[in-house]
Amino acid sequence: MNIKSSMVGLQPYQPGKPIEEVKRELGLKEVIKLASNENPYGSSPSVEKAIMEEFQNIAVYPDGYAQELRTKTANLLGVNEQQLIFGNGSDEIILILCRSFLTNEDNIVIADPTFSQYAHNAVIEGTEIKAVPLNNGVHDLDEMHKAIDDNTKMVFVCNPNNPTGTYVNEDAFMSFLKKVPKDVLVVSDEAYYEYVTAEDYPSTLPLLKDYPNLMILRTFSKAYGLASLRVGYGIGSEKLIREIDPGRGPFNTNTIAQKAALTALEDQEFIESCYRKNKTELAKYVDFCEKNGFDYYPSQANFILMDLRKPGSDIFQYLLSKGFITRNGEALGFPTSIRITVGTPEQNDKIIEELTNWLV
Ligand SMILES: *Cc1c(COP(=O)(O)O)cnc(C)c1O
DSSP: OOOOGGGTTOOOOOOOOOHHHHHHHHTOSOOEEOSSOOOTTOSOTHHHHHHHHHGGGTTSOOOTTOHHHHHHHHHHHTOOGGGEEEESSHHHHHHHHHHHHOOTTOEEEEEESOOTHHHHHHHHTTOEEEEEEOBTTBOOHHHHHHHOOTTEEEEEEESSOTTTOOOOOHHHHHHHHHHSOTTSEEEEEOTTGGGOOOTTSOOOGGGGGTOTTEEEEEESSSTTOOGGGOOEEEEOOHHHHHHHGGGSOTTOSOHHHHHHHHHHHHOHHHHHHHHHHHHHHHHHHHHHHHHHTOEEOOOSSSEEEEEOSSOHHHHHHHHHHTTEEOEEGGGGTOTTEEEEEOOOHHHHHHHHHHHHHHHO
């Protein structure tokens, strides 16, 4: 029994360290996880009640088509219901796209570093990865365009980019999209869309009617605070969605998750308040870096990558000993950096105090 050769040596996804494990290992009572860009304020208070009511239905398979959630999402976005595909997290949409489009004769173009799941899923399909270095932490769309050849099937633009938090602006994205051959799918992964503050962030939804080779990814895992329930979605042309839909598992989003997402969507005030708090709190980290002369990437998301000029594993271990799980930059391609998810005001103040005590 031989596993297919593309899987040999692949590592499973390395998540941020689980809270319970850290508590046990270090004998800490309170441990705060700021490693996976989850919402520190949880989710809309209305979600809990809504999902409790769904418990009476858990013996029954979910609606695989997610009709109610589909209608609500389509209305909110101003697209047709047939332009949406829901997934077990937007991770699953990435998987569905890869299994639908890629073979061992193709390649994809991505930035380096960027979100790990694009390359991971493409590698499983035996596909070549063309990784184009970031330019000052930002996708180098000119070089990415040059990397496209006759065998390129997809280009992933992670916007804002994980792990840098940087963004591609409207002008750069538009001129790129215009140049990309029409038979190459451009995937705009907008997992942090709700946190973006930049005025010139591209508004991609209106582009769908002119660019049938554009796919937009959004998720309920980050600002909506539903990471554990696993719902994300893709938005594309009706034809594209129809073509990839058979690649989706039959009941890939569950009843409770669908209900939670539907309810969370109705509470845009909660999203608005998380957006405002994130903006204020993110500025504290920027301030800390500016004051102390540390490099950082300007972030449009709910995390920040800071170069503290010490080995990432040392910074990680130090913050861990203080009860904070963060992301070691070494694993993300930035050996002297740390990526921290913006937490609550108290959490951020405490981290900055600890870092100041240690480094300054
Ligand atoms: C978190 C994240 C996702 C995946 O989120 P799901 O929980 O699978 O919806 C996708 N893209 C980026 C860039 C992310 O950071």
